[in-house]
Amino acid sequence: MNQWIRGTVSAEGDKIAGHNFKVVKPSQTTGAYTLIFLRDFEETPSVVATINGDxxxxxxxxxxxKxxxxxxxxxxxxxxxALADRPFSFIAVG
Structure with a gap:
């Protein structure tokens, strides 16, 4: 059975939508976000991300x-x- 997590994250690193993950964005790091899955996948998931907004x-x-x-x-x-803060959505499937 496939497991999946999806979400939307603001440019500032706030979780806007989704479940089973949290976001870590160090204030001094531009354009880098770590998504921590609150339930581990059995194997490395496939992850796709895209920026949001017009x-x-x-x-x-x-x-x-990574x-x-x-x-x-x-x-x-x-x-x-160059690295820059942008809002984005993602899906991780394992």
Whole structure:
């Protein structure tokens, strides 16, 4: 049986929607978010993330930087490819 977690996170690192995860965003780190899964996956899940909102350019982005059965790290970036705080949604399926 597949297990999944989904959520929406603000640019500031606040959880907007979803369940079974928490967000850690160090204030001094731009564009990096750690999602901690409150129920571990049996194996490493597949994670997909995308930025939200209509105020962004198509080249603004969200990238799954690291993932394991208990957490993942999402990096978001700006039009120029630099790390930048962006709101995003994700889904993790294992």
């Amino acid at each position: 105020g962004w350019k198509i080249v603004d982005n969200a990238h799954v930087a 993932v394991d059965a208990g957490q993942c790290e999402i990096h978001t970036g700006d039009y120029y490819g």
